[in-house]
Amino acid sequence: MAETARSFYDLKYIDTLSSLDSPVHRIDARAKLLTTGVFIVCAVSFPKHEISALIPYFLYPAVIVPAARIPARYLMERAAFLLPFAVLIGIFNPFYDREVVMSVSGIPISGGVLSFVSILLRFVLTILAALILMASTGFPGICSGLEKLKIPRVFSVQLMMLHRYLFVLASEAVRMARARQLRSFGGRGTGIATYGSLIGHLLLRTLNRARRIHTAMLSRGFHGEFHQGRPFRMRLSDAAFTAAWCSAFITFRFVDLPQAVGRIIMGAGS
Amino acid sequence: MSHHIVEVRNLTHTYPDGTTAIKDMSIRITHGESVALVGANGAGKSTLLLHLNGYLTPGSGTVRIGDYPLTKETLREARRTVGMIFQDADDQLFMPTIYEDVAFGPHNLGLPREEVEKRVNDALSRMGIEHLKKRPPYHLSAGEKRRAAIATVLSMTPDILVLDEPTTGLDPRGRRQIISLLREFTHTKIIATHDLDLVLDLCTRTIVLHEGRIRADGQTGAIFSDLDLLDECCLEKPLSMQGCPLCGRQR
Numbered sequence: 001m002a003e004t005a006r007s008f009y010d011l012k013y014i015d016t017l018s019s020l021d022s023p024v025h026r027i028d029a030r031a032k033l034l035t036t037g038v039f040i041v042c043a044v045s046f047p048k049h050e051i052s053a054l055i056p057y058f059l060y061p062a063v064i065v066p067a068a069r070i071p072a073r074y075l076m077e078r079a080a081f082l083l084p085f086a087v088l089i090g091i092f093n094p095f096y097d098r099e100v101v102m103s104v105s106g107i108p109i110s111g112g113v114l115s116f117v118s119i120l121l122r123f124v125l126t127i128l129a130a131l132i133l134m135a136s137t138g139f140p141g142i143c144s145g146l147e148k149l150k151i152p153r154v155f156s157v158q159l160m161m162l163h164r165y166l167f168v169l170a171s172e173a174v175r176m177a178r179a180r181q182l183r184s185f186g187g188r189g190t191g192i193a194t195y196g197s198l199i200g201h202l203l204l205r206t207l208n209r210a211r212r213i214h215t216a217m218l219s220r221g222f223h224g225e226f227h228q229g230r231p232f233r234m235r236l237s238d239a240a241f242t243a244a245w246c247s248a249f250i251t252f253r254f255v256d257l258p259q260a261v262g263r264i265i266m267g268a269g270s
Numbered sequence: 271m272s273h274h275i276v277e278v279r280n281l282t283h284t285y286p287d288g289t290t291a292i293k294d295m296s297i298r299i300t301h302g303e304s305v306a307l308v309g310a311n312g313a314g315k316s317t318l319l320l321h322l323n324g325y326l327t328p329g330s331g332t333v334r335i336g337d338y339p340l341t342k343e344t345l346r347e348a349r350r351t352v353g354m355i356f357q358d359a360d361d362q363l364f365m366p367t368i369y370e371d372v373a374f375g376p377h378n379l380g381l382p383r384e385e386v387e388k389r390v391n392d393a394l395s396r397m398g399i400e401h402l403k404k405r406p407p408y409h410l411s412a413g414e415k416r417r418a419a420i421a422t423v424l425s426m427t428p429d430i431l432v433l434d435e436p437t438t439g440l441d442p443r444g445r446r447q448i449i450s451l452l453r454e455f456t457h458t459k460i461i462a463t464h465d466l467d468l469v470l471d472l473c474t475r476t477i478v479l480h481e482g483r484i485r486a487d488g489q490t491g492a493i494f495s496d497l498d499l500l501d502e503c504c505l506e507k508p509l510s511m512q513g514c515p516l517c518g519r520q521r
Contacts, residue, residue, distance in 0.1 A: 015406065140366030140406075160366065167408040168360050212361040219323050219354040220426065221346065221378035 010078075011166065014131070017070055018138030024068035028238040029137050029145030035245045036133045042249040043125045049101065049114045052258040054121045060245065061128045068136040079127050086123035090116040139163040157226050168209070173202055274301035274336065274429045274458045276322060276352075281331035283317055291317040293482040294331070299458060306469040306490065307462040309479035310504035315434075315462040316357075318479070322432055322460070323352045335430070350379060353428030353457075357435040359415035363407035368399070368418050371407065375426040386425075393425040397451065413444030420451070430458040437465045466508035470494065478503050 018025070024032075043057050065072055097112030133142065140160060147156040176198055184190045251257075276299040283292040291314045299305050307315050320326040321333050324345045333340040335348040356362050365371040372393050376386040394400045397417040407415060416436065423431065436452065437445040449471055452459065461473060469476060469490060476493045478486040480503045486493055493499065494507055506512075513519060 012408075015409075019404075019406075138366075143366075161364065164364055164366070164406075164408070209361060212356065212358065213364055215320070215325050216354070216356055216362045217364070217374075218325060219349055219352075220375035220422065221349055222374075223378065225378075 011170070013074070014135050015138065017135040018141070020069060022068045022136070024064055024136045027136075027241055028234050029141040030148055030234065031238040031242040032133055032137050033142065033145045033149065035242050036129050038246045038249050039129045040126050042253045043122050043129075045253065046118070046122075048118060049111055051114060051118050051121065053252065053256040054118065054125065056252045056257045057125050057249070059248070061125075061132060064132050064136070065128075068132065070132065070135045075128060075131055078131055079124050082127055083120070083123070086120055090119035093119070153226070160226075165209070165213075169202070169206060172205060176202065274351075275299065275334070276430060276458065276460065277334040278318070278321070279332050279334070281318075281321060281333065282329045283321065283326060284329050285317075291482055292321075295482070295484055296331075297477060297484065297487070299460065302456065302458055303475060304459040304473045305461070306473035306476045307460065307479060308464070308466065308469060308476060308503075308505060309485075313479040313503070314482040315479055319354070319432055319434055319460070319462055322430075323349050323354050350375075350426050351428055352430045352432055353423035353426060355420055355423055355431065355433045355436060357438065359412070359419040360407070362419040362422060363415060365407075367404050367406055368394075368410075368421075369403045371418065372421050372425045375422060379426065389425045389427070393421040396424060397421045411444075412439050413441065413447065416440060416444070416448060417451070420448075428457065430460065431455060433459070433461045433463075435463050435465075436461060437463065437468055466494065466505065467510050470508045470510060478505070 039057070039060060043054065046053060061075075065075065093116040094110060094112035097115065098110045100108040101111045101114060102109050137145070140163070143156040143160045143163075146159070147153055180190070180194060180198060184194075276297070278295055278297045281292055281295045282290065284290045295314075295318065307318065309315055317326065321328060321340075322335070324333075324340050335344070335351055338344040338347070340348050363371050365374055369390060372390045373386050376389050381389070391400070394403060397420055399414060399417050399421065402410060402414060402418065407418065410418065420436075431452075433452075436448055440448065445465075445468075449468055452461075452472055459472070461469070463469060473490055476486075476488065476490040477484060478493060478499065485503055486496070486499055494511055497507070500506060
């Protein structure tokens with residue numbers, strides 16, 4: 001259960017990062033959202049055996065992470081923490097797909113191994129892009145950015161409330177789990193039956209809280225509309241940021257740069 | 271001014287599960303009064319408070335805020351007039367930053383942006399928390415959250431403040447700060463609490479609820495001197511009215 005507490009404090013940490021100031025933090029949320037979206041779509045849309053063409057995409061985190069003053073170590077840890085999921089998805093590929101597609105200095109490499117590595121690379125890239133967006137924009141920023149991009153307000157408000165009460169709910173869950181752990185000896189009482197009851201209580205508490213929040217909103221004249229305080233201004237530099245990165249991503253998608261570079265070097269050598 | 275009056279007449283409320291939380295209750299609170307609602311857990315304090323801003327509708331009887339009975343048509347005005355501060359500040363602070371939270375009410379009242387800004391800054395400085403403006407609520411301490419919650423209501427310039435347990439979960443200094451801030455307010459105040467020393471500090475009048483009815487209503491000093499009454503309603507003398515625990519000397 002210590003794991004629950006850990007991931008909870010982790011969320012708070014990424015929130016703290018997003019309240020810092022840097023050139024990346026100051027970029028309009030919409031610009032960053034669009035850039036991240038194009039990045040992810042480009043990275044995941046390659047054919048399954050692609051590896052070399054994915055490499056140039058690491059340029060984006062390599063530039064943005066230092067510029068946004070996000071501790072690289074933290075990002076690595078997060079990506080490593082989530083890596084098992086990607087491993088699980090791709091682990092059987094080398095067994096199913098044994099057809100040798102290439103060989104590197106005499107060692108035959110099967111299509112399965114290639115696609116496995118490709119999955120891992122894409123996974124790391126998308127996770128990095130998402131974490132960078134979170135750490136440099138903050139959740140409320142992302143929500144209002146989405147809203148300005150004409151995502152229905154219901155969704156952005158839902159997301160915002162979800163994020164706000166995630167902390168409250170998580171600390172409640174952590175407290176309940178701790179209370180259970182302190183009274184269950186030798187693993188007794190940690191079974192699925194008490195787990196069900198614990199979750200049930202959490203749900204009831206959540207419903208009660210939702211009701212109280214609604215009362216609080218009504219008492220302050222809420223009638224179905226949220227006003228976002230910060231005015232959004234898309235500056236020229238924001239547009240330039242999106243345009244430059246997106247065209248880079250799209251170029252990387254259609255031109256295999258590492259191979260092209262390789263060919264040039266080989267051509268020069270011969 | 272007559273419009274700061276709160277009047278409850280023959281109010282009865284039964285929850286859908288059949289429990290009658292309030293039975294035939296009548297109260298009249300006039301302009302500028304500071305009134306405490308005390309009573310055991312489940313005596314009906316919270317249910318009564320939820321009627322004062324129209325969240326619950328009376329089973330029978332009426333609630334009047336100012337010069338109007340509380341109905342669907344007057345609900346909006348009543349909710350501006352009566353500022354409700356809830357027991358759990360987390361329920362009241364739901365926006366991404368404190369600033370936006372304090373601006374939530376004024377925005378909903380449809381005020382222009384400059385006016386909203388002015389009111390938010392006034393409310394924040396009144397509660398001494400301007401420096402917390404840009405912080406998200408979950409990073410604050412309980413005392414800061416409580417002050418922020420009060421600011422969210424002050425920004426709507428209510429005439430009547432209704433507070434549910436304003437001092438629970440605060441450290442002694444935080445509690446003292448809240449009491450001093452509340453003392454400066456000239457609003458009509460209705461405070462539901464178990465903190466009887468706070469009542470002694472802030473409220474001239476005390477209403478004792480017992481099992482959904484008004485058991486006593488009068489001067490705070492007189493109420494807290496009636497030991498039989500206090501005992502019957504699961505209450506005790508405020509600590510500051512009890513003898514010294516070391517030497518037994520009475521004040």
